Amino acid sequence: MKCLKFGKDGLNFIDLMVRQGNIDNPPKTPLVPGFECSGIVEALGDGVKGFEIGDRVMAFVNYNAWAEVVCTPVEFVYKIPDDMSFSEAAAFPMNFVTAYMMLFEVANLREGMSVLVHSAGGGVGQAVAQLCSTIPNVTVFGTASSFKHEAIKDSVTHLFDRNADYVQEVKRISSEGVDIVLDCLCGENTGKGLSLLKPLGTYILYGSSNMVTGETKSFFSFAKSWWQVEKVNPIKLYEENKVIAGFSLLNLLFKQNRGGLIKGIMDKLIMLYNEKKIKPVVDSLWALEEVKEAMQRIHDRGNIGKLILDVEKAPTPLMANDSTETSEAGEEEEDHEGDNENKERMPFIQ
Numbered sequence: 001m002k003c004l005k006f007g008k009d010g011l012n013f014i015d016l017m018v019r020q021g022n023i024d025n026p027p028k029t030p031l032v033p034g035f036e037c038s039g040i041v042e043a044l045g046d047g048v049k050g051f052e053i054g055d056r057v058m059a060f061v062n063y064n065a066w067a068e069v070v071c072t073p074v075e076f077v078y079k080i081p082d083d084m085s086f087s088e089a090a091a092f093p094m095n096f097v098t099a100y101m102m103l104f105e106v107a108n109l110r111e112g113m114s115v116l117v118h119s120a121g122g123g124v125g126q127a128v129a130q131l132c133s134t135i136p137n138v139t140v141f142g143t144a145s146s147f148k149h150e151a152i153k154d155s156v157t158h159l160f161d162r163n164a165d166y167v168q169e170v171k172r173i174s175s176e177g178v179d180i181v182l183d184c185l186c187g188e189n190t191g192k193g194l195s196l197l198k199p200l201g202t203y204i205l206y207g208s209s210n211m212v213t214g215e216t217k218s219f220f221s222f223a224k225s226w227w228q229v230e231k232v233n234p235i236k237l238y239e240e241n242k243v244i245a246g247f248s249l250l251n252l253l254f255k256q257n258r259g260g261l262i263k264g265i266m267d268k269l270i271m272l273y274n275e276k277k278i279k280p281v282v283d284s285l286w287a288l289e290e291v292k293e294a295m296q297r298i299h300d301r302g303n304i305g306k307l308i309l310d311v312e313k314a315p316t317p318l319m320a321n322d323s324t325e326t327s328e329a330g331e332e333e334e335d336h337e338g339d340n341e342n343k344e345r346m347p348f349i350q
Helices: 013-020 086-090 093-106 123-132 146-152 166-173 188-196 219-228 234-240 249-254 259-274 288-299 331-335 340-344
Strands: 002-011 036-044 056-060 069-072 077-079 114-117 139-144 158-161 178-183 197-205 243-246 282-287 306-310
Touching: 002 086, 002 288, 013 288, 036 069, 036 086, 056 069, 056 086, 056 093, 077 259, 086 282, 086 306, 093 123, 093 178, 093 197, 093 249, 093 259, 114 123, 123 139, 123 146, 139 146, 139 166, 146 158, 158 166, 166 188, 178 188, 188 197, 249 259, 282 288, 288 306
Parallel strands: 114 139, 114 178, 139 158, 178 197, 197 243, 282 306
Antiparallel strands: 002 036, 002 069, 002 306, 036 056, 056 077
């Protein structure tokens, strides 16, 4: 074990699902949320090698990341490259390891293949786009809310509005479909994704954000999403030469004991970062006191890249027309481009 004094913590959609209880076996309260962070080594356990007090590091944590001091096993800790900031480091592990493992370990991405990724403007979506650019001649299809298109249009080959009929749009460009579908939405998108796969293509489910609509856990949203999932027929998969898979990084780390595998992936990713081939996209920094507003931004799907909690940051003063009330809207709200008063006070990283 090692103890780390942390200054930056990554905020992920899974944190929102944990808060709402939309996960299997949710932890009992009270609890400290958070699964990734960055900071400085403050203390080392007996027998820990390869690290020294004062090292700049980033780490995975099985909850408890949103704190000033965190203890975590050494196998989940990685040194930060010299050119990487603490904010970038807090945005790095979850997004890039998830993207890398889905593309290269599960789907075997190679030159000339094509990928469809939902929520292309999010942290994982942007990591997927960057990693695809490291392989020659990979075509990336992405879906995102229209107000994000200008900011992310250069990161993907073809970009569609999330409310458009993306199945027809993809087939208009590529009649056979795509080689890889990365789905964090679930629900009706499962059937659509499978229908878009080429022979020998791979569909990977790595989230179920369609289950998150209101401010609390909704049985209706859960049931609707479950009902819309196409019932997979193994014989049909066999006949059409298609692969369906799932990926959960947290389960791989903390339930299935694959920390050694993840360490190897992190080494590859850090090398790509040092070669300036990938770079975390940070949406904004938030004080711990602003976690409610930060989670609302994720809930409304308003972020481009990763939100970071900064334990040293002072809260941003509210403007007169700001509201601290949370919205009851969910997926649909992300298309409201007119929420400009709220966006003006967001502490964006320029």
